[in-house]
Amino acid sequence: MKILITGATGTLGRQVARHALDQGHEVRCLVRSSKKSGFLKEWGAELVRGDFCYPETLTSAFEGVDAVIDAATARPTDSLSIKQVDWDGKVALIQAAKAANVQRFIFFSILDADKYPEVPLMEIKRCTELFLAESGVNYTILRLAGFMQGLIGQYGIPILEGQPVWVTGDSSPIAYMDTQDIAKFAILALEIPETENQAFPVVGTRAWSAEEIIGLCERLSGKDAKITRMPINLLRTVRNIMRFFQWGWNVADRLAFTEVIASGKPLNASMDEVYKVFGLEQSQTTTVETYLQEYFSRIMKKLKELDYEKNKGKKQKNKRSPFKNVNSQ
Template sequence: MSGGTPVRSTSILVVGATGTLGRQVVRRALDEGYDVRCLVRSRPAPADFLRDWGATVFNGDLNKPETLPGALVGIHTVIDCATGRPEEPIRRVDWDGKVALISCAKAMGIQRFVFFSIHNCEKHPEVPLMEIKRCTEKYLVDSGMNFTIIRLCGFMQGLIGQYAVPVLEDKSVWGTDAPTRIAYMDTQDVARLTLTALRSDKSERKVMTFAGPRAWTNQEVISLCERLAGQNAKVTTVPVGVLKFTRMLTRLFQWTADVSDRLAFSEVLTGDDVFSAPMTEMYSMLGADPKETTTLELYLQEYYSQILRKLKDLKAQSKQGDFYI
């Protein structure tokens, strides 16, 4: 590739750009002056917001390898945030699609590949998604490309629909009595640290874990939501044994095999694992300030403050309307 046309180091392709993490990576990269291209599947609702932000959108699909080379022309770095949709077989995107992307990137001389994985994925070969992540990590390392693998624990954004909204709307909150602890991070912080790592030579050919300031059990998250919302939650506890039995049952039928794979991941989150990692050395290596990382308390406090303020305004407008009627 030494005789090829040089590309700017600021030219990046974000795969999975419309997802929870991908859109934050796109936004942060644009704010920092990168030329961002997004690989997006054709769909009824176009990703116009990406264009509005200033990114270039390229229609392609990891399930269609023939669409990938065009997206990689003139690209220096690939940041892979993609994952399969809930209705898709896990293997289709998260393995077949990723192998196609990595192979194509290597063939076209991409100079940096950033891949997002799951913390402790090598410890759970019985869980299809985590085993696929481990195998993809190995495939990327063995490819000989210049890589950065970032393992993640959990996103704060996922807690809004799972806990924060049901508590506020007085609906059932589903949880288990398992002692699993997860160090959630705001996806904006993940994006910020990812771009910081991209500028650092020290992160090249490294496997890193990004974790939040503290690991939480689901019971602790529910209690925090109750305190911030000012009301008690209707908690429905699902015994771990029920999840295991359901997974065993769904494995008996071919048409429910993918459901079983996803339940396997749920089982990991109902064990006694701790999805966290010390970050002191990581912050030091990247030259980042740990005080800039959002805590879960602050994240949920800001969410509830905004929501409760809107509800208060709506109530005031309603009372004003009643007066005139």
């Protein structure tokens, strides 16, 4: 199958591209810049320049394509807004897919998006789900909660470096999932008829609060976390201030998502039926414990090696030369 992947340079998109190639699919990646996507070409993917925010660039990207996996989303540093990328751009992408008669469109949404209409990204995801369902394109929607990869920058590295770990409001337990596991579900969805025109939660084996993640990182690293709590009202004030500046709109919209992860409401769902449909076992899914244990094991081993080399260098430097005594006599 020939698959067009958007957002292939991102945390999730690159895993989708890698797994699709490993499964023998022909992969084409829609990229805005070839500088950041060279690794995809090295893996064996075809790169095509384009941007779904500019629909006229999409025609050539869809030539001969059987399916689309959309893993793109706006980043806080983008010049375009969340609405421009995650709504206007996605509408153009879905319309282009319909015009090209693609067999399947895989869309990554967010769990419980319909429960937070005041949060821009959640509301846009909900509306995109509806637009896709009404487009006439055969689709599969995978509703995610959080990526394990994000735990490293948010908790792992700050704890190792003795930097503050920020916790906002009432920590919402989140069922984090490894992006490699998410990629498996995305590729399998292309091959299973029962997933056509359906939406599924795709989340980890259990939900973890910020406090539980911090405790696990402390145990695995042997270091104590410096926890700094930010009142949710202060964050709301910052968000409202950012809305006054055009350059701060993306940041403000992202800060609004904190309302979700600081509400105390779990982002989790039962996966029992999902595993049955996709023919997978829960035991095959990476757990947060395993993921963080592997990370800290690698880091702690590296730190010990660096410390050994550092001490070895000091000993050699302090070692007295035998020629020094000869010259002094």
